[in-house]
Amino acid sequence: MPQEPxxxxxxxxxxxxxxxxxxxxxxxVLHHLSxxxxxxxxxxxxxxxxxxxxxxxxxxxxxxxGFVEETERGGGRERWWRAVPRDxxxxxxxxxxxxxxxVMDELNRHAYAADLELFERLQRTAADDAWADAYPYxxxxxxxxxxxxxxxxxEYIALLNRYKRPADETPPGARALLxxxxxxxxxxxxxxxxxxxxx
Numbered sequence: 001m002p003q004e005p006x007x008x009x010x011x012x013x014x015x016x017x018x019x020x021x022x023x024x025x026x027x028x029v030l031h032h033l034s035x036x037x038x039x040x041x042x043x044x045x046x047x048x049x050x051x052x053x054x055x056x057x058x059x060x061x062x063x064x065x066g067f068v069e070e071t072e073r074g075g076g077r078e079r080w081w082r083a084v085p086r087d088x089x090x091x092x093x094x095x096x097x098x099x100x101x102x103v104m105d106e107l108n109r110h111a112y113a114a115d116l117e118l119f120e121r122l123q124r125t126a127a128d129d130a131w132a133d134a135y136p137y138x139x140x141x142x143x144x145x146x147x148x149x150x151x152x153x154x155e156y157i158a159l160l161n162r163y164k165r166p167a168d169e170t171p172p173g174a175r176a177l178l179x180x181x182x183x184x185x186x187x188x189x190x191x192x193x194x195x196x197x198x199x
Contacts (some may be wrong), residue, residue, distance in 0.1 A: 041059055059081050
């Protein structure tokens with residue numbers, strides 16, 4: 001699949017790098033940096049309910065594989081970290097080793113569970129203001145060939161990239177929005193002993 005300049009080569013993400021990323025606490029650290037910008041290990045520890053030693057260790061592990069990096073910010077001896085902005089793509093499942101598949105399954109399981117928990121919590125606690133409607137949701141079914149599916153996904157990524165902009169170019173009143181895309185083939189009739197949901 002085509003990639004943006006600076007994207008990680010999918011084949012370069014070996015099982016060790018994937019294991020580093022799959023750790024639940026490291027996912028939380030990376031997610032926080034991606035969403036809120038640069039932070040120190042102490043700031044992350046307070047925000048995530050961890051101790052500073054743990055966040056420092058996880059930051060070093062993430063930096064080791066190029067997911068985060070130190071950044072110049074402020075004075076003093078504090079170390080500031082930021083997420084490295086990249087279009088991260090992983091090897092397709094057909095090219096993953098059994099070990100890589102296991103790590104990817106764990107990574108996805110933790111990520112999807114965290115996303116769903118956050119979505120449900122934010123819906124329950126949403127303020128009754130203009131942003132109360134900021135929870136677009138869609139379920140649908142489309143019938144595509146594999147080449148069409150690849151093209152569909154590239155168009156989706158291009159749409160996201162069209163709306164991406166750095167913090168200093170974001171207009172007043174804008175908020176960060178988490179976006180997620182998930183698609184999977186419907187099982188063939190009778191493949192698992194159950195009928196497929198047609199919705």
